[in-house]
Structures are given as C-alpha cells and as structure tokens.
Amino acid sequence: MLYNGRPIDLTPEEEEIATMFAVMKDTDYATKPVFVKNFWEDWKKVLGPKHVIQKLELCDFTPIFDWHAAEKEKKKQMSAEEKKQLKEEKAKAEERYAWVLIDGVGNFRVEPPGLFRGRGEHPKMGKLKRRIFPEDIVLNIGKEAPVPECPLPGHKWKEVRHDNTVTWLAFWNDPINVKEFKYVFLHQSSSLKGKSDEEKYDKARKLTSKIDSIRESYTKDFKEKDVEARQIAVATYLIDRLALRAGNEKDDDEADTVGCCSLKVEHVSLSPPNSLEFDFLGKDSIRYQNSVVVNEEVYDAIHDFKKGKKEGVDLFDRLDTSKLNAHLKKYMQGLTAKVFRTYNASYTLETQLKETLGATLNEKTAEYSRANKEVAILCNHQRTVSKGHSAQMERLEAKIAELKTLREELATDLGKVKKGKPPVHSTAKRPPTAEQLEKKLAQTDARIAKMTLDLSVKEDLKTVALGTSKINYMDPRITVAWCKRHEIPIEKVFNKSLLAKFAWAMNVEPNFRFCEADGGADEDP
DNA sequence: TACTAGACTTGGAAAAATATTC
DNA sequence: GAATATTTTTCCAAGTCTAGTA
Structure with a gap:
C-alpha cells in the first residue's frame, strides 16, 4: 500500500x-x-x-x-x-469435524478474524474481531470420549467439559462482545434439533384451544384501572395482532432497535378516529412501518400511555418482557411472546392456503408462494431490493410490449386470411392458414399473460423475504399435509435442507390441521 | 425482585451453486 | 457456451428466554 x-x-x-x-x-x-x-x-x-x-x-x-x-x-x-477438485479436497479435510456419534454438526468452523459488520447504526461496526485460538475454546464431550487433538501444535484447549444438560459441542467468547458466546451446535437436520422444533410447533398449536379466552381476557383488561395490567393487555394485543417481537432491553453499545415492550412514544402515533401508525426499527434494524385500525379501547389506551411523555420515553413504562411473559404463563404453560408469532404465522399459512386449486403444478406452487408471502408480510420479513431489479423489470416490460405488437400483427393477419386476402406481416414463403394463426395467437396470449403475472409477482416480492418464515415460523406439517392432499411432490416446496430439517414432519396425515379446535390440547386438562 | 450469565432461535446479506436465457 | 437470473447455502449478527444469584 x-x-x-x-x-x-x-x-x-x-x-x-x-x-x-x-x-x-x-x-x-x-x-x-x-x-x-x-x-x-x-x-x-x-x-x-x-x-x-x-x-x-x-x-x-x-x-x-x-x-x-x-x-x-x-x-x-x-x-x-479445478473448482470441483478443490472443493472435494476441502470437504475431505473437514469431514472429521463434521460429525459426532449421533448426528451431523452445524457450523464447526471458528469465525476468522475480520472487521465487525454490525447491522444498522451499530456503535461497534469496524472494530477488529481478533483471531480465535484453541486457548479460547471450551469443548463439551462425553466423559469417556477421547479429547480431540488440538490442531495447532503447541496450543491447548481452554477447557474440556462434560455437560449433558446442554446441546452445544464447543463455544468461545465473542471477541467483540466478551460477555457473549459463539457456539458450535448440532446440525439443523439432527434429531435433537428436530425434536425441539417439533415441540416449538406443538406448543404454538396448543394455543389454538386457548386463544379465544386469551383474547377475551386481554380485551377485558383494556379498561383496567391498574396501569401495569392495562399495559400488559395492550402489549399482548399488539404481539397477537401484529406479530411484534417481545422487545428486550438493549445496551447502549448496540444498535438502537426496539420490539413491543421497548417501543418509545415516538414509534406509535395516533391517527383519528382509531388508527395507529407504527414506525420503528426492529430486529436487524429492519424498519417496521404499518398503519392499523385498532380496537377503540386500545386507541384510547395508547393515547393515555403517550400522555405527558417526551420523545425517547418508553410507551409501556411499567412493563418489560419478563413481566409480560410471567403474565402469559398464567394463560398456558410455557407461553411466551414469541409463541404468538409462531402461532399466527402458522395459522395464517393454513388459512391462506386454498383447497380448491388450479389444475397445473405451477399454479399449485404459486398458490403456496402466495400464502407464504402473506406470512412473511405479517412477520415483516424484508430484504433489500436486488441490485439489478429495476433493469430486470424494464427488460421484462420491453419483452411484453414486443409480444403485444406480435399479437396485433397476428390478429390483423388472421383477419386478412379469413377474408381470403394475403397476410401483411407473415414473411413465410407459404402463407399461414387461419388455424395456424389462431393457434399462434392463443400461444402468444398465454405468454403475455404468464409474463405479466411473473412481472407483478416479481415486483410484489422485491422487498419480501419468504425464507425466514418457511424455516422458522410455519409448521411444516401444514405444508406436508397440504401437499399430500393436492398431490404436490414435497420437493417442489421444500429444498434439500428443509427436507432434512423437517424430517420429523413428513409422516403427517393428509388431514392434519394446525388449528383444529382441540389441536394439541393438553392430555389431562 | 432485579440482574445477568448462558443457551438457544431467528435474521438478512453475501457467497456459491444451479437454472435460464441469449 | 457465456452471461445473467434465481435458488440454496453459508455466515455470523441479533434476537428471545431461562435459570441462577444477590
């Protein structure tokens, strides 16, 4: 340099x-x-x-x-x-780190040194993330298991533990935030992860039989005199209806983002007669912007919670996530704020997915994407518009315009031919018959229709990320059962990773319903 | 009850792999 | 068959929530 x-x-x-x-x-x-x-x-x-x-x-x-x-x-x-060979060599060298006795390992590599890339306006962005050495790493292995050899000569592990109450295989302290840890866990496809995934969805499904009474209860509490109880009621309403996150407190050395409990007064404004305007930065500094017509009592309550507070003050000043979750536990064992997100995402998928479908496989998978999109919008899963998006749109539009011109030409030629006159636009040696022209016209119409649809879907989805809800929020049993009912190969909606991750859900009955009234209810109430 | 260490899930961006188009 | 678009995988940051401690 x-x-x-x-x-x-x-x-x-x-x-x-x-x-x-x-x-x-x-x-x-x-x-x-x-x-x-x-x-x-x-x-x-x-x-x-x-x-x-x-x-x-x-x-x-x-x-x-x-x-x-x-x-x-x-x-x-x-x-x-050459690329293939290099890849194979790497895989071979790493194979011995990729497995434990029972299953595959997730990410088994330590993070290389680099500059910290925090999201949004992170105060620590650009700081040097130092190299990790064996002396930083704690291993968790079976008591009788041989201690893995330290790969760096002259170095040794920080510690070797035998803790069978946790699932991690190794961890080290994050050099940027020394109080935090980076873990090596089992692979997504492992039975251990699968089991806890299944439990997560079962818990969310159990909400089905409780949700009516929970909604009744918090609606009643909108009028509570006690401010804390009233704030709990309104916060629960927002978490339930808008799928907001809980909103834990954050330190000053993190990006300034919020969830439900940590909303500040300036993040919600009142728009008469009964709309709330939300505008704040959520997880990963993704903007949440939404205008919602709400229950009148909620509107009044928010008005009261904002009264007399300056910018920067907590909207729910009597509330934090532990108080909120402690309250939720009274409704159902294990109920926390995030369960509502899972429940409402899965509920949305199931209710959005139509049972009457078009004939083609493409139409069916498009229907799935449409329902998936509704879930992603509910959860505010966004992505940045791809670099070439507008250019791609222009190209598609040009192509459609071209097809439309062709269509007009075919139409005029068809008119001519039908009257026994020679076609104007056809350059073929042998003039096309009326039948040929009609067929071509129909084909062109179909292409125009398809491209126009593709175009609007592409524009529609340019800021929507479908993946996160598919991986984390929608009960895969809904998808599997729906595919079985409509004879859609599951590979059309789940890729290889998802098939492995959701192995536990593949044997579900075609008539499975996530929101059956008694779905997943307690065995002994 | 408040605090915080610890462990796990969730999240978008970027890289890599694959499919499609010209 | 190279260029481009789309999908999948990897990376690691950033949340949630529990449990132990004072």
Whole structure:
C-alpha cells in the first residue's frame, strides 16, 4: 500500500488488518464514519505509537484492493474441474469435524478474524474481531470420549467439559462482545434439533384451544384501572395482532432497535378516529412501518400511555418482557411472546392456503408462494431490493410490449386470411392458414399473460423475504399435509435442507390441521 | 425482585451453486 | 457456451428466554 504517496512495508499482522479494510472499499460500511473511526482505533493499536502511519487519510489502500480483485478474478477463471477438485479436497479435510456419534454438526468452523459488520447504526461496526485460538475454546464431550487433538501444535484447549444438560459441542467468547458466546451446535437436520422444533410447533398449536379466552381476557383488561395490567393487555394485543417481537432491553453499545415492550412514544402515533401508525426499527434494524385500525379501547389506551411523555420515553413504562411473559404463563404453560408469532404465522399459512386449486403444478406452487408471502408480510420479513431489479423489470416490460405488437400483427393477419386476402406481416414463403394463426395467437396470449403475472409477482416480492418464515415460523406439517392432499411432490416446496430439517414432519396425515379446535390440547386438562 | 450469565432461535446479506436465457 | 437470473447455502449478527444469584 501507499502512505503519503510512497510505497510502504507492513508486518504480516499489520497488513492482514489493512487488507480487511481495503477490500471493503466499495461497501456501504466504508462510507460510515463510525466504521472508519473504529477500524482506525483498532489498527492504530496494532501499528503502535511510533509507526510511520500516523494518519488514516494519508493511507492509500488501492494496491491491496486491486490485488484482492485480481485474486478473485483468478478464482473465477478456474475451470469447473479445478473448482470441483478443490472443493472435494476441502470437504475431505473437514469431514472429521463434521460429525459426532449421533448426528451431523452445524457450523464447526471458528469465525476468522475480520472487521465487525454490525447491522444498522451499530456503535461497534469496524472494530477488529481478533483471531480465535484453541486457548479460547471450551469443548463439551462425553466423559469417556477421547479429547480431540488440538490442531495447532503447541496450543491447548481452554477447557474440556462434560455437560449433558446442554446441546452445544464447543463455544468461545465473542471477541467483540466478551460477555457473549459463539457456539458450535448440532446440525439443523439432527434429531435433537428436530425434536425441539417439533415441540416449538406443538406448543404454538396448543394455543389454538386457548386463544379465544386469551383474547377475551386481554380485551377485558383494556379498561383496567391498574396501569401495569392495562399495559400488559395492550402489549399482548399488539404481539397477537401484529406479530411484534417481545422487545428486550438493549445496551447502549448496540444498535438502537426496539420490539413491543421497548417501543418509545415516538414509534406509535395516533391517527383519528382509531388508527395507529407504527414506525420503528426492529430486529436487524429492519424498519417496521404499518398503519392499523385498532380496537377503540386500545386507541384510547395508547393515547393515555403517550400522555405527558417526551420523545425517547418508553410507551409501556411499567412493563418489560419478563413481566409480560410471567403474565402469559398464567394463560398456558410455557407461553411466551414469541409463541404468538409462531402461532399466527402458522395459522395464517393454513388459512391462506386454498383447497380448491388450479389444475397445473405451477399454479399449485404459486398458490403456496402466495400464502407464504402473506406470512412473511405479517412477520415483516424484508430484504433489500436486488441490485439489478429495476433493469430486470424494464427488460421484462420491453419483452411484453414486443409480444403485444406480435399479437396485433397476428390478429390483423388472421383477419386478412379469413377474408381470403394475403397476410401483411407473415414473411413465410407459404402463407399461414387461419388455424395456424389462431393457434399462434392463443400461444402468444398465454405468454403475455404468464409474463405479466411473473412481472407483478416479481415486483410484489422485491422487498419480501419468504425464507425466514418457511424455516422458522410455519409448521411444516401444514405444508406436508397440504401437499399430500393436492398431490404436490414435497420437493417442489421444500429444498434439500428443509427436507432434512423437517424430517420429523413428513409422516403427517393428509388431514392434519394446525388449528383444529382441540389441536394439541393438553392430555389431562 | 432485579440482574445477568448462558443457551438457544431467528435474521438478512453475501457467497456459491444451479437454472435460464441469449 | 457465456452471461445473467434465481435458488440454496453459508455466515455470523441479533434476537428471545431461562435459570441462577444477590
């Protein structure tokens, strides 16, 4: 790299960190002052006080960036054969880390050093995430099991435990947030994960038989004199109807985001006669923006909760997630705020999925996507619009316009031919018959219809992420049963990973209903 | 009861793999 | 068959919630 216009040599450690920064030149992070400041503070520590480099502004990382770009290009240019071989070698070398006796392991690699990429306006973005050594790692293995050999010569594990009350295989402290941990868990497809997944959905399903009385109860409490009880009622209403998250307290050294219990007064505004306007940053700094017509008593309650409070003050000042969840436990064993999200997502999928369907497989899977989309919207699962989206839309529109012109030409030719005159637009040596033209016209109409539909679906889904609800919120038994009823191969809606993850749900009866009145109710009430 | 360490689920972005189009 | 679009997988950040402690 260059410093003040002159080439400069760095130690491998200094250079490694410089490279982390250099390669991010074209990302959003590089433009954020907090990111740059945090990076410079941490790099400076490594450089030391007497280093030639004293000012970040005088650093020119372009040579490193160009080198990295060239490396990337080299990799891209490798033949498919070479890539395949490299991949196989890697898989072979790692195979022994990928399995435990009973099942597969999830992510078994430690996180490599890098610059922390927090989401939203994270105060720690750009900080150096240091390299993890065996001395950082705690292993959890069977008492009689041989201790895995430490792969770095001269190093040793931090600790070896034998704790069979937890599921993790290893952990280390997150270097960015030393109080937090990074775990190695079993694979999503493992029986252990499958079991707890099934329990999660069973618990949500159990809500079916309780939900009416719960709604009755909190509706009654909208008028409670006691402020805490009233806040619990309104918060539960929002969590139930809007699928909001619980909203735990957050520290100052995290991005400023909220959930239900941590909403601030400025996040909800009143719009007469009875609408609430929500606008706040939720998990991952994803914006939640929604206008909802609400129960009049809820509207009045929010009005009261906001009264006399300045910006930045908690809307539910008498409430936190533990109080809320403690209250929910009175309704049902194990009931917490997140269960409502699972319940309402699964309920939505089941009620949205139509039982009367079009004839083709494509129409059926499109119906599934449509229902999936409703769930994703409920849960506010969003994605950023892809880079080439608008260009892609324009191309599709142009194509449709082209087809429409063709259609007009076919129509006029058909008119001519029917009157026994020669076609104007056909350039074929032998003029087409009326039948041929009619067939082509029908084909073109079908193509126009399909492309127009594709176009609107694409535009519709440009900010909606379907994956998260599919992986975490919709009871797979709903999907499997629906597919069985409509003779849709399950592979059409679940990819390989999901098939493995949801192995426990595959034997469900075709008539399974998530929201049967007695669905999953207690054996002994 | 409040606090917090700990363990687990949920989340979007980016990379990699695969399918489609020209 | 290369370029482009779409889907799948990987990565690791960021939530939720429990249980133990003071």
